[in-house]
Amino acid sequence: MDETHIFSILFILVSFIIIIFNLFGHKKKRNVAPGPPSIPIIGHLHLLNGSIHRALQHLSSKYGPVMALQFGSRPVIVLSSASLAEECFTKNDIVLANRPRLLSAKYLDSECVTVGSAPYGQIWRDLRRIMSLVLFSTTKLKSYTRVREDEIRSLIKNLAKDSSFQDFAKVEMRSRIQAVSFNIVMIMVANKRYFGTDVEDFEEATKFKNIIRDVFEASGASNPGDFIAVLRWIDYKGYKKWLLKLQRESDGFSQNLIDEIRSRRSSSTPKGDDKTFIDSMLTLQESDPQYYTDNLIRGNLLSLLQAGTDTSSVTIEWAMSLLLNHPDVLEKARTELDKFIGKERLVQETDLPNLPYIQCIVNETLRLYPAGPLLVPHESSEDCTIGGFDVARGTMVLVNAWAIHRDQTIWDDSLSFKPERFEKMGNEGYKFIPFGMGRRQCPGSGLANRVVGLALAALIQCFEWERVDEELVDLSEGKGLTMPKEVPLEARCRARESMSHVLMEL
Template sequence: MDLFLISLVSLVSFILIFKLHKHKKGRNVAPTPPSLPIIGHLHLIREPLHRVLHQLSCKYGPIMALRFGSRPVLVITSPSAVEECFTRNDMVLANRPLLLSGKYLNYDHTSLGSVPYGRLWRDHRRIVTLELFSTTRLREYMGVRQDEVRSLIKSLSQDAMQEHFTRVEMKSRVQGLSFNVITRMIADKRFYGTGVDGFEEAIKFKDVIREVFDISGASNLGHCIPFLQWIDFQGLEKRFQRLQTKSDSFSQSLLEECRSERRSSSGHEKAKTFINAMLSLQESDPEYYTDDIIKGHILTLLLAGTDTTSVTIEWAMSLLLNHPAVLERARAEVDEHIGHQRLVEETDIPKLPYIQCVVHETLRLFPPGPLLLPHEPSEDCTVGGFDVSCGTMVLVNAWAIHRDPLFWDDPLSFKPERFEKMGNTGAWFIPFGMGRRQCPGAGLANRVVTLALASLIQCFEWERVGEELVDLLEGKGLSMPKGIPLEAMCRARQRMSHVLKEL
């Protein structure tokens, strides 16, 4: 048996090497590090992946070819190549690789994040944009965002109204904010805060989100060496199956609750929610807009819209605590343009350009997707003069591009003012991706993060827990969370006390 296994592995290795050699012959292939039989460059890969790929790119070039087992990979850290990918080659690169996460969490690759480019993707994109992210819908849901930010401020003020500073934990608070914003938009339901139903259910689903980002950011050897996936070498398939069961149960409960409310409110005006919009489409075309399609949308929105937003707020507050002069300038801007007689509102955001710069600088240093979601060319193409074969996984290292000293002055420093006079940054600043498959929720995310940040600055004084700087170590996971959740010393501002008491 051992001899048979060794012979089989040797044969597979020989076939792969022969095919790769034949495929490369006569082609202009991007620079690549030395590789090993069967595993390719997997021996070079470790976490955090964006940093490892950046180190390799510094040695082998901004367009670099790798091989993860049998899967060819192209790593891009060149803004000009990124622009080429998502302008001239945008349609060719509009596909996603078929990964295990898409099979189980995107209902066999039928939801927006992983569906192949085509009619279904166009329909999904149109529906999500129209019903959630259009200017009209964002305006209609503005009250939801303001309510949830006020709820965050109220929660903090209950702990920080004393004369002395109080130590507060921020991660769970901002996660509750972002989760409630999304669930109210899609189902008109809150899960966090006082007097809410389903809190335990939301806690369980938050754990699902955390684990999804953890294992999605891990290296899956089965994607790279097929026979390892057949035996589920790392046990990832079982974990994805378990997460799929939990996430499906949560999404199904939201769907059934909205469906029941529609039946009971027959003849009355229905809440303007995303699920209600999808149920209306299902009534007209039930075979196309199935429950799985709707649940895929629900899960995609919860995964993409909660953790990434809360992580950005947490990074921004960490950076402000480490740079008191920036925090003071941001507070002065709020005091000058908003004052102390009312809370900041979303319509005030245009009056707060410096705080918007703080958000942009946070996204530059700590993009919630350090590696953009992978693309896959549907046919052979060229990028930067190099030949790229159909089926190659294309990875764009946004984290590395955002720290490129060729474009960014003093790129490792936190300097929000760099965005004050900066025009179109193009492919140099891509926290939400680029091209037709860029994140459609960028407008929503910017609104939530900016409003929350401005409100926290307006209402409270902030200090670090100790004299040491807040640790900016990155944790594991697809959205690059903080390695150590943020805790800070907080005290209500005296001049805002009458406004906070009214909450």
């Protein structure tokens, strides 16, 4: 017998011993969270029909607040209780600070170099600091107060044109509310307005709207290829091809914005409050061009538009829908406005601290209809325990904020719309997490609260509102990451006679 045969036999014997050891060897028994039976290859993906947050809540009601699932080849832990969310964002905050790599983030977030998708590390820390200081600091938000107030004045002015002081007029609200959110963020990012009557370049605005619409659709679409390798290899349903097309379009559009501002800076460099997000990033690029590349700027530009626009507009639409179904709450809010603001001027952002009931309405809307029903997925960077159960490294962790916000054990009459519940509450802690918690919570929560609060206050102060018929407004949830209403809101509004002189001035 030659050496080759001896080597082959030894290799087979060693391989056999390793297999036997793995099968029957003494291994530490892992305490795995409960979960439903899975199907080979696809795991539990077949159970995620309809709204994923509802499907997961239904499963959790059977298997508990810590539930183990398998999405294809990827292990998943689903958390549906406030105490477990607290454990995640305190004890395990660093361990769970990573993000799972998904195909949409690879192509739409410039290889995961955005504040939302970047893995936990130096790049993420740098981006988080930039967002906190350059875009969402108290000082920066204050400097853009006039922008937010101007956009909401524009909303009120357009509604006033379409209504009268005598008769109620039927108005479509979704597109009007979205225009406010997009214009506010675009002005902060690039000093551009793409919605309304004061648009300088309609062709550019139309291109922007089409790109953003497609990006939202792609980001909200489920992709089994993220969890089943063979579907990724064959490009199931052409998802990768679609993302590549969107990447080219969005990168081209974003690069044009960057080049335009770079060209403008060559003649005069903006200072202080005049600096947009792109200006600030280009300033950093001048000091470190290898780090702050155009690719990084493009990715974060698109990420800001995704995270900072649809979330606010969706919340305003849900809030108005709830108010139309609860006219007693609407009247109470109007009474607060008339008492503290009066009818001689339009409500301003500095008035919001004196309007606690308006904030209660915002909070109750976010509780029932959070713009992120499932928090952005986390991923464990090492083995850990959650709720006493072992969680392996590389596990995707989903926190079901929608389920926590409707948990009957921590919320009285949890399914009812009762803004008053927030009047007596202080720090709601981890039972109220519409913007997430921990080091990866949304940095734009301050901006969102300002936009939503001021828009609602102005709409209530200036108009009387009614449903289009006797039926309650449909509160069915549509598809998408931000849980939009399935049926866009339509309502009947009439300008308030007591606010006529204010509206006429607009």
